[in-house]
Amino acid sequence: MLQVQGPAIATLPVGDDHSPITVIGTDPIRESFGSQTFQQAINSRLAPGVSRVVLNPDAHVGYGAPVGCVMVSPSHVYPGPVGVDIKCSMSLLQTNLPAEEIADPKVRRRIIQAIAKRVPTGAGRGQRHAPKSRSVDAALGFQLATEGASKSVLKKLGIPKSWATRCEDASHTAPDGSVDTLAARLDWMGRQRDKRDRIESKYRQLGSYGGGNHFGEAEVVSLSQDPELRAIGEQWGLRDGQVAFLSHCGSRGFGHDLAMGQFRAMKAHFQSTGLAFPAGDPQLVYAEAASPEGQKYLCDMAMGANFATVNHLLINQLVLESFRDVFPGVQGELIYFISHNIARQEPIDGKLQWVHRKGATRAFPAGHEQLVGTDFESTGHPILLPSNPRDGSSIMVARPGASVSAFSVNHGAGRRLSRTKAKKQLNQSNVDQDLLDHDIISNCRAYPRDEAPDAYKDFNEVLASVRHAGLADEVARLKAKFVLKDGAPADD
DNA sequence: ATGTCC
Numbered sequence: 001m002l003q004v005q006g007p008a009i010a011t012l013p014v015g016d017d018h019s020p021i022t023v024i025g026t027d028p029i030r031e032s033f034g035s036q037t038f039q040q041a042i043n044s045r046l047a048p049g050v051s052r053v054v055l056n057p058d059a060h061v062g063y064g065a066p067v068g069c070v071m072v073s074p075s076h077v078y079p080g081p082v083g084v085d086i087k088c089s090m091s092l093l094q095t096n097l098p099a100e101e102i103a104d105p106k107v108r109r110r111i112i113q114a115i116a117k118r119v120p121t122g123a124g125r126g127q128r129h130a131p132k133s134r135s136v137d138a139a140l141g142f143q144l145a146t147e148g149a150s151k152s153v154l155k156k157l158g159i160p161k162s163w164a165t166r167c168e169d170a171s172h173t174a175p176d177g178s179v180d181t182l183a184a185r186l187d188w189m190g191r192q193r194d195k196r197d198r199i200e201s202k203y204r205q206l207g208s209y210g211g212g213n214h215f216g217e218a219e220v221v222s223l224s225q226d227p228e229l230r231a232i233g234e235q236w237g238l239r240d241g242q243v244a245f246l247s248h249c250g251s252r253g254f255g256h257d258l259a260m261g262q263f264r265a266m267k268a269h270f271q272s273t274g275l276a277f278p279a280g281d282p283q284l285v286y287a288e289a290a291s292p293e294g295q296k297y298l299c300d301m302a303m304g305a306n307f308a309t310v311n312h313l314l315i316n317q318l319v320l321e322s323f324r325d326v327f328p329g330v331q332g333e334l335i336y337f338i339s340h341n342i343a344r345q346e347p348i349d350g351k352l353q354w355v356h357r358k359g360a361t362r363a364f365p366a367g368h369e370q371l372v373g374t375d376f377e378s379t380g381h382p383i384l385l386p387s388n389p390r391d392g393s394s395i396m397v398a399r400p401g402a403s404v405s406a407f408s409v410n411h412g413a414g415r416r417l418s419r420t421k422a423k424k425q426l427n428q429s430n431v432d433q434d435l436l437d438h439d440i441i442s443n444c445r446a447y448p449r450d451e452a453p454d455a456y457k458d459f460n461e462v463l464a465s466v467r468h469a470g471l472a473d474e475v476a477r478l479k480a481k482f483v484l485k486d487g488a489p490a491d492d
Numbered sequence: 493a494t495g496t497c498c
Binding site for chain 1 (some may be wrong): 496
């Protein structure tokens, strides 16, 4: 059923009156997709108002739409193809610390402990569990949810204001461009019965990782040997052989509540108006962007996105302070902060459309109109792709060929084993020994087996898919030295 | 992803 178009590009036809789904992946990668993943992609493609769907090499089954897909619509917004964790993102902090300085595992252990005092991991964890974090009261929480990384918010949290220029989007507003519209909606939410305390408790999670596949990881940067790609990395501020810190997290409980509230509200709207769910799936609810329901969704998405943005920036500042506990005077700069769960308006096929990326990363090449005036106009922006600590993570740059995938690439390696299968099939001592054999330590007594390197697809095959499809090239590889994750007990 | 049930 797949029609091969090139070395790592295929199409999946869905009928005469719809353009086919674009599938990115080498032969082994495309063969790894399950039938349910394809079915979710087809459901998404046939849903109302949708103009394009792209399936990336890390695709697997998700909520309504696959994780690892891009859905484009000129007119409609879809909460499912944004995802439950609104603006789940990656960020990279580059320090000027030579790799040799953290060769000793005892030094790494001290840094891990310093970070743990400031940035908690685990579900429900917030400032209460981090004695050296920041205090986020109701007023500051309200402000950052409505303003994002504004100058005032960054100053109050002690974050360098220059970092806002290294964000895919530093601030999200209501669709009318107004902060006041968001403030009115958040104010209204806070006046609902029993909601205020819950919202305020979520503000206090600012500066925390959460659980699941979220993590913080110290890396050694290894720039490409290719002179052009190496020069791009140096222009971005990457430093070969020096320590960087990669983070993966999102909008925590605050964004989760907003997303679930939207699924509930839209489902109720469908039921009260008799509208049919696409493919009968309530997880594929939608609204016209211009409708009252669509506008409310975009407001809530913006507030979740603002929380995620400031969460990442604060984590990076707290991580830098932790490094300074052990290495006073060490410098750190944010290289980039980029999401893989967000809908943005972008020019696609000659018109402005809503590009929903769910487990997919924006990939604008040099000269893209939305990069004009940014630090990345002449190079394209950094693409931050995590895989696993053992096999390293990758920093890529988009090529003009990325237009075939709606200027998107994958967001990581993608799951090979379900969490249940990973826990059943993988042996705990093998998982822990594997990391030690690669000189990687972690904050966990037992590394979570469902997050083990072998629970994920072969990262090199995934990267080969991206390169062979002509979407992006690798600027640098990151080699992990230590990892912070939500620790699982040894025998769960 | 998520106080794993909103």
